[in-house]
Amino acid sequence: MKLLQRERIDFAMKLIFQVTGLLVIAVLGGIFFMLIWNSSAFFSEVKPWDFITGTQWNPSGDPIRYGILPLLVSTFLVTLGAMIIAIPIGIGTAAFMSEYAGSRIKNIMKPAIEMLAAIPSVAIGFLGIVVLSPGLASIAGLSNGLNALNGAILLAVMALPTIITVTEDALQGVPHSFKEASYGVGASKWETLTKVVIPSAAPGILAAVMLGVGRAIGETMTVLMATGNAAAFPQGFFHSVRTMTATIAIEMGEVPFQTTHYFALFAIASVLFLITLIVNVIGEYFVNKFRKFHSS
Amino acid sequence: MDQEHIKLSAEGVNLSFGSKQVLKNIDIAFPEHQITALIGPSGCGKSSLLRAFNRMHDLSSNARIEGKFNLEDQDLYEKNISVTRVRSRIGMVFQKANPFPKSIYENINYGLKINGIPKDQRPGIIEKALKESYLWDEVKDELHKPAITLSGGQQQRLCIARTVALRPEVILMDEPCSALDPLSTLKIEDLILKLKKKYTIVIVTHNMQQAQRIADKTVFMYLGEIIEQGDTGDVFNNPKNELTGNYVRGRFG
Numbered sequence: 001m002k003l004l005q006r007e008r009i010d011f012a013m014k015l016i017f018q019v020t021g022l023l024v025i026a027v028l029g030g031i032f033f034m035l036i037w038n039s040s041a042f043f044s045e046v047k048p049w050d051f052i053t054g055t056q057w058n059p060s061g062d063p064i065r066y067g068i069l070p071l072l073v074s075t076f077l078v079t080l081g082a083m084i085i086a087i088p089i090g091i092g093t094a095a096f097m098s099e100y101a102g103s104r105i106k107n108i109m110k111p112a113i114e115m116l117a118a119i120p121s122v123a124i125g126f127l128g129i130v131v132l133s134p135g136l137a138s139i140a141g142l143s144n145g146l147n148a149l150n151g152a153i154l155l156a157v158m159a160l161p162t163i164i165t166v167t168e169d170a171l172q173g174v175p176h177s178f179k180e181a182s183y184g185v186g187a188s189k190w191e192t193l194t195k196v197v198i199p200s201a202a203p204g205i206l207a208a209v210m211l212g213v214g215r216a217i218g219e220t221m222t223v224l225m226a227t228g229n230a231a232a233f234p235q236g237f238f239h240s241v242r243t244m245t246a247t248i249a250i251e252m253g254e255v256p257f258q259t260t261h262y263f264a265l266f267a268i269a270s271v272l273f274l275i276t277l278i279v280n281v282i283g284e285y286f287v288n289k290f291r292k293f294h295s296s
Numbered sequence: 297m298d299q300e301h302i303k304l305s306a307e308g309v310n311l312s313f314g315s316k317q318v319l320k321n322i323d324i325a326f327p328e329h330q331i332t333a334l335i336g337p338s339g340c341g342k343s344s345l346l347r348a349f350n351r352m353h354d355l356s357s358n359a360r361i362e363g364k365f366n367l368e369d370q371d372l373y374e375k376n377i378s379v380t381r382v383r384s385r386i387g388m389v390f391q392k393a394n395p396f397p398k399s400i401y402e403n404i405n406y407g408l409k410i411n412g413i414p415k416d417q418r419p420g421i422i423e424k425a426l427k428e429s430y431l432w433d434e435v436k437d438e439l440h441k442p443a444i445t446l447s448g449g450q451q452q453r454l455c456i457a458r459t460v461a462l463r464p465e466v467i468l469m470d471e472p473c474s475a476l477d478p479l480s481t482l483k484i485e486d487l488i489l490k491l492k493k494k495y496t497i498v499i500v501t502h503n504m505q506q507a508q509r510i511a512d513k514t515v516f517m518y519l520g521e522i523i524e525q526g527d528t529g530d531v532f533n534n535p536k537n538e539l540t541g542n543y544v545r546g547r548f549g
Contacts, residue, residue: 102357184352184387185387
């Protein structure tokens with residue numbers, strides 16, 4: 001009797017965990033399906049090619065234009081800027097923590113970096129509006145500093161924790177024997193770092209960069225607050241831009257339900273989903289390659 | 297023993313990691329062009345002593361080292377001596393073969409590049425080093441293949457070639473055969489015996505037979521201290537100390 005009861009509980013638990021596990025997949029599938037379904041409604045009216053290559057985004061104007069190239073370029077510009085700033089700082093910080101810092105400094109830096117990752121994006125956006133953008137405006141002599149560069153700097157700050165943490169893991173994962181061998185032939189710390197440690201950790205560092213890119217592309221609130229949101233075709237870092245994420249966030253609240261404009265926002269989301277998916281898959285690919293390299 | 301030229305020596309060495317003392321008041325001297333074996337049970341400090349000579353303990357922040365280390369007349373821990381120079385004069389071969397994740401050629405080239413040897417001289421030096429390590433015939437057609445494709449024994453010989461290429465005066469070997477099969481071990485021992493003509497060699501080993509096969513001098517260490525040192529034959533056949541006798545006869549270890 002008692003044994004039977006235990007077996008029943010065992011079976012019920014297995015079922016529950018199975019359901020929770022499948023639920024995650026169902027949610028992902030549901031989101032994917034919703035995006036595709038609504039996007040297809042849009043693409044029955046506007047050709048995908050025109051959507052991607054159109055240089056004007058003007059869904060409420062006359063004539064109506066659904067071209068997301070300016071949004072794509074804005075996202076690309078802000079992400080590129082963020083990576084130009086974040087990659088060297090991130091790798092440098094990781095290298096310092098992994099190779100140079102004593103345990104005391106490391107014990108301060110690690111939680112500090114984790115805290116940086118915990119700051120809500122709206123707070124970082126606020127920082128951009130209040131502190132960074134006036135500063136940029138006065139340096140560059142602009143009327144206001146809400147531009148691509150402002151967004152890029154803030155995104156760099158937000159991508160840094162990911163880049164630092166993953167890069168540091170990669171550097172730590174380099175077998176100690178490689179370093180010893182390098183020191184053993186008379187190499188200095190710098191030579192060992194640049195010629196042995198970083199090349200050995202390259203797949204992991206690449207993964208870190210990809211994950212950072214994914215973070216920057218998908219970020220919404222900060223860029224919405226900090227980049228000025230002009231939907232005109234971006235001219236450069238000192239001009240106002242409007243990313244894909246910001247466009248969805250701004251327009252979704254006021255668009256009439258089930259209009260072409262409404263479906264267009266889903267189409268943007270699908271494109272975004274596709275881009276982050278590709279970036280993440282590439283990132284994961286390198287993370288796995290790195291793991292294999294070290295387990296063997 | 298008195299007429300022998302002392303190449304490498306240490307006096308009054310104490311080494312501790314944090315609060316743990318691993319070497320206690322060590323005095324030791326290594327004669328030139330001879331092979332000296334350091335033996336003793338695990339944890340007796342023989343590897344730590346070996347690594348002190350090319351200043352590998354500089355890399356651990358909690359290591360505290362005192363004593364006088366000399367290579368000929370050069371104080372190895374003198375304030376303004378460059379540690380990279382010390383390490384190119386005193387080469388090291390590690391327990392596990394640790395080739396860089398680069399090609400066979402690059403593995404040797406790396407050290408040459410770092411030590412500023414002109415580009416046009418490097419191929420010749422690399423060939424010579426590989427010949428000295430008896431690896432040349434096995435790898436001459438595949439110098440640009442990744443070093444990890446070599447067998448364990450070949451990798452260790454590559455690591456020796458990498459060390460030899462820099463023309464060090466002393467080669468430190470930390471259990472170089474412990475991860476190898478008997479055949480590869482014999483090849484390495486053969487190589488070590490040939491290298492002794494040009495270099496002074498200090499080798500840490502757990503293998504009593506190996507020490508007897510190749511070493512001129514043997515030093516027995518126990519719990520961070522030197523218990524006995526002398527000619528290999530004497531240490532193994534007429535040990536003065538009871539501990540040494542018990543260890544070399546395999547009663548503990």
